Amino acid sequence: MMPMSGELSLVLTFGTMVCLAILLFFLFRQPGSADPWKINRSAIKLGKRLGEGSFGEVYQGLYNNTPVAVKTLIPGTMDPRDFLKEAQIMKTMQHPNLIQLLAVCTEQPIYIITELMKNGSLLDYLKVRVGRLRLYDQIEMAAQVASGMDYLEMKNYIHRDLAARNVLVGENNVYKVADFGLARVLQATPMLSSQSKLYYIPVGKAIFPLRWTAPEAIANERFTIKCDVWSFGILLYEIMTYGKIPYPDLNNSQVKRMVPNGYRMPCPVDPYCSKDVYKIMLDCWKENKHDRPTFRSLKITLRNVRV
The missing domain is CATH 1.10.510.10 (Transferase(Phosphotransferase) domain 1)
Known part of the structure; x- marks a missing residue:
């Protein structure tokens, strides 16, 4: 027995919504977008070099118009996938005497973006x-x-x-x-x-x-x-x-x-x-x-x- 016109309309509407949801998921599921902490290098503007860190160089930079510190890591010192796993934990650590991680860029060389401490090490x-x-x-x-x-x-x-x-x-x-x-x-x-x-x-x-x-x-x-x-x-x-x-x-x-x-x-x-x-x-x-x-x-x- 064919569904009534109202029922048919409801079925079509529901099916359309499901298809639309699937379409939107794949449209907006860009690589890297799953992690809001992972940013493109273009989002960071490097400024003056602050010094040489243990495994790379440290720069002052701008991120979202905010002064930040940018640590660049020498390629090969860590696997970006391993660091991202660790960064997930680091992001949850918030204390007045711990540096706050703000974002990461996993293109080589890796950028680690943190709050800026003006008096250095x-x-x-x-x-x-x-x-x-x-x-x-x-x-x-x-x-x-x-x-x-x-x-x-x-x-x-x-x-x-x-x-x-x-x-x-x-x-x-x-x-x-x-x-x-x-x-x-x-x-x-x-x-x-x-x-x-x-x-x-x-x-x-x-x-x-x-x-x-x-x-x-x-x-x-x-x-x-x-x-x-x-x-x-x-x-x-x-x-x-x-x-x-x-x-x-x-x-x-x-x-x-x-x-x-x-x-x-x-x-x-x-x-x-x-x-x-x-x-x-x-x-x-x-x-x-x-x-x-x-x-x-x-x-x-x-x-x-x-x-």
Whole structure:
């Protein structure tokens, strides 16, 4: 029995809507549009070069008429697909002491677009302020970093490359941890920049910041949040010495041999470092990772240091 005219009209209308919906889906399903964080290179206007990062160059740029930082990565240092997976997690991390990821461009070289921190890296910031900072200022830097890392620890997330070069300085004495998540997807490559060769060595299929990495991570090529705690102790040494390279009297081979056997850097004397701060370093460098403090306790301890 043929449907009545009204029923036929309803069937046709429903069928037309389904066809239209399918047509619109394929019309607007352009490559890359599934991820709103993934943008075309034309959306970024590069400005002045801010410096050489660990795995590429960093520029000031404009994105949606907003000043941003643009990190360019050396081709071959990571698989864009792996980075995009990691970026999905990084986008969810929001804390006053963590750099905010804004967008990514996966054409080679990869662009990573973040908020702009006008005073650059903590490492450079320290080097030009030798003798001009009070102990209170240095403790505040460390406490803010510990606060950002406490958030990552709460989220069960590991940085893997915590160091003064990966902390950025904004206006009004704001310090933010940067580059969290990148170390997870970096690949060993002979194409390291000249600056990177000062800090990183190939180990197996990965690249490690030897002087900042816990001995068990080097031995097992596996990271835990307690490895980040070890690195925080090294970062605290950098802060107290105004950016001096860790283990200044040892070469890489000596560091690899001596640190797993119990060697620890002595308390900095020139410039002066308080015994309370040095004790925090030693707590971070305990051989048994389970004896190292949490970032929550580090944050509290730093706030209570006598200055």
